Amino acid sequence: MTQTSVNLTHATSEQLLEATRAVIAGGGSSNMRNMGVTDPLVLDRSAGCRVWDVEGNELIDVNMGYGPHLFGYADPDVLGVVAQQLRLGAITGITHRLDHQAAGLIAATVPSIEQVRFANSGTEAITSALRLARHLTGRARVVTFEGHYHGWSETVLRKSAITNNGTDPTGAVPGAPGMIPGALDFTYQLPWNDVAALDALFAAHGTEIAAVILEPICGNAGMVHPLPGFVEKIADLAARHGALLVFDEVITGFRVGLSGAQGLLGVQPDLTIVSKVLGGGFPVAAFGGSRELMAPLARNEAFHAGVFSGNHAAMSAVVAMLTKLTGDPSVYGTLDVLSSYAEQRLADVFAEAGRPVRITRAGSVLSVALLTRPQETESDYDAAVPLIDFAAHRRLQILCQRAGLYFHPNPLEPWFLSTAHTPDVLDSVVATVKDSLARL
Ligand SMILES: CC1=C(O)/C(=C\N=C2/C=C(C(=O)O)C[C@@H](O)[C@@H]2O)C(COP(=O)(O)O)=CN1
Numbered sequence: 001m002t003q004t005s006v007n008l009t010h011a012t013s014e015q016l017l018e019a020t021r022a023v024i025a026g027g028g029s030s031n032m033r034n035m036g037v038t039d040p041l042v043l044d045r046s047a048g049c050r051v052w053d054v055e056g057n058e059l060i061d062v063n064m065g066y067g068p069h070l071f072g073y074a075d076p077d078v079l080g081v082v083a084q085q086l087r088l089g090a091i092t093g094i095t096h097r098l099d100h101q102a103a104g105l106i107a108a109t110v111p112s113i114e115q116v117r118f119a120n121s122g123t124e125a126i127t128s129a130l131r132l133a134r135h136l137t138g139r140a141r142v143v144t145f146e147g148h149y150h151g152w153s154e155t156v157l158r159k160s161a162i163t164n165n166g167t168d169p170t171g172a173v174p175g176a177p178g179m180i181p182g183a184l185d186f187t188y189q190l191p192w193n194d195v196a197a198l199d200a201l202f203a204a205h206g207t208e209i210a211a212v213i214l215e216p217i218c219g220n221a222g223m224v225h226p227l228p229g230f231v232e233k234i235a236d237l238a239a240r241h242g243a244l245l246v247f248d249e250v251i252t253g254f255r256v257g258l259s260g261a262q263g264l265l266g267v268q269p270d271l272t273i274v275s276k277v278l279g280g281g282f283p284v285a286a287f288g289g290s291r292e293l294m295a296p297l298a299r300n301e302a303f304h305a306g307v308f309s310g311n312h313a314a315m316s317a318v319v320a321m322l323t324k325l326t327g328d329p330s331v332y333g334t335l336d337v338l339s340s341y342a343e344q345r346l347a348d349v350f351a352e353a354g355r356p357v358r359i360t361r362a363g364s365v366l367s368v369a370l371l372t373r374p375q376e377t378e379s380d381y382d383a384a385v386p387l388i389d390f391a392a393h394r395r396l397q398i399l400c401q402r403a404g405l406y407f408h409p410n411p412l413e414p415w416f417l418s419t420a421h422t423p424d425v426l427d428s429v430v431a432t433v434k435d436s437l438a439r440l
Pocket residue numbers: 030031032033066120121122123124126149150151152215219220248249250251275413
């Protein structure tokens with residue numbers, strides 16, 4: 001008899017997770033999330049910066065659904081609007097009055113975007129953006145960087161430290177069994193922040209490259225900033241060789257500033273992908289660039305589609321979220337102060353505990369990783385990831401989760417703070433980490 005036939009009304013997290021695993025392969029619809037399960041935790045609801053499990057336990061959450069909730073869970077200004085749109089019609093497949101508003105708000109805030117296409121996920125948007133780049137350039141090869149994650153589509157899913165238990169293979173290694181043999185033959189993978197490797201690749205293959213795609217501030221290996229001038233160098237080489245510069249701003253878009261990482265860095269890509277914060281918790285993504293680059297799609301010559309792409313509920317979320325953000329851009333300053341406070345307080349407690357740690361931050365995205373020994377060099381990907389103590393970090397996560405604080409057990413998954421993480425909440429977060437370190 002499977003668990004589904006047992007009355008689960010008053011089940012524990014453990015019982016419900018077991019029942020879920022009976023009907024969802026792995027217990028959840030994402031390997032990254034399934035790999036993140038330590039103590040069973042099955043939720044009943046979330047609000048602000050808190051989640052409640054099915055047993056009524058309350059936890060402060062700093063993973064926050066991996067980043068969409070800049071204003072916290074169930075923000076009434078955003079998801080309340082979506083709830084109303086659901087009553088007015090969520091999807092018809094017909095152009096809606098919200099479409100131009102949503103796209104216009106993106107064009108008004110992301111410097112490099114004049115025109116977009118909406119999608120349902122970052123993977124979908126990136127897949128279509130790279131196919132457009134290949135069409136525009138007549139070339140097939142794409143350059144990626146170690147530690148950067150661009151979703152699970154066939155030509156960019158490579159093994160990385162986050163999917164390979166902390167060890168990052170050199171070069172593009174297929175990220176999953178079953179991928180088309182040779183799928184990555186058109187994908188180069190370079191070390192992040194390595195100018196010599198970048199120069200050498202373009203010198204050897206520059207005329208074959210359709211696009212260079214990057215997380216302008218890497219968020220999927222913990223936060224790893226570009227070394228000064230590195231993104232500008234990529235942009236210069238791409239332009240000189242006729243390759244498109246593609247910014248994957250799924251994490252950084254509307255997160256590190258109203259104009260994302262391209263606004264902070266002052267570098268304009270040819271194509272940009274945004275998601276996560278874009279929908280404020282409702283699933284939506286978009287890719288875009290100049291009207292000239294998007295023209296093959298406008299002519300229905302290049303192809304992109306999707307039953308749910310740009311649906312009315314998603315458009316209402318984009319309009320509500322971007323209206324709230326453009327109406328009060330001071331939120332980024334507030335988030336920076338809160339996140340800087342958290343960063344400093346956390347550094348203090350790890351130092352007091354005598355535990356080497358790598359803490360890096362970009363705005364309200366914070367990464368915290370226990371190390372086996374102190375890191376001597378700049379917090380660069382190649383220097384930092386080999387030092388991460390994945391096992392100890394997982395043990396710390398279990399202790400914190402049991403004490404009412406949730407973060408992802410893989411230290412390469414960042415913490416995403418929100419306006420709901422007020423100073424008193426952050427003091428509680430720090431106190432829980434401190435107590436857990438003492439018991440580690
Ligand atoms: C920079 C970046 C991402 O971070 C990204 C998705 N990130 C995550 C996906 C997760 C998941 O599939 O469960 C959870 C986290 O590992 C990560 O934030 C994607 C893919 O977006 P999507 O998951 O919507 O297809 C593209 N670029």
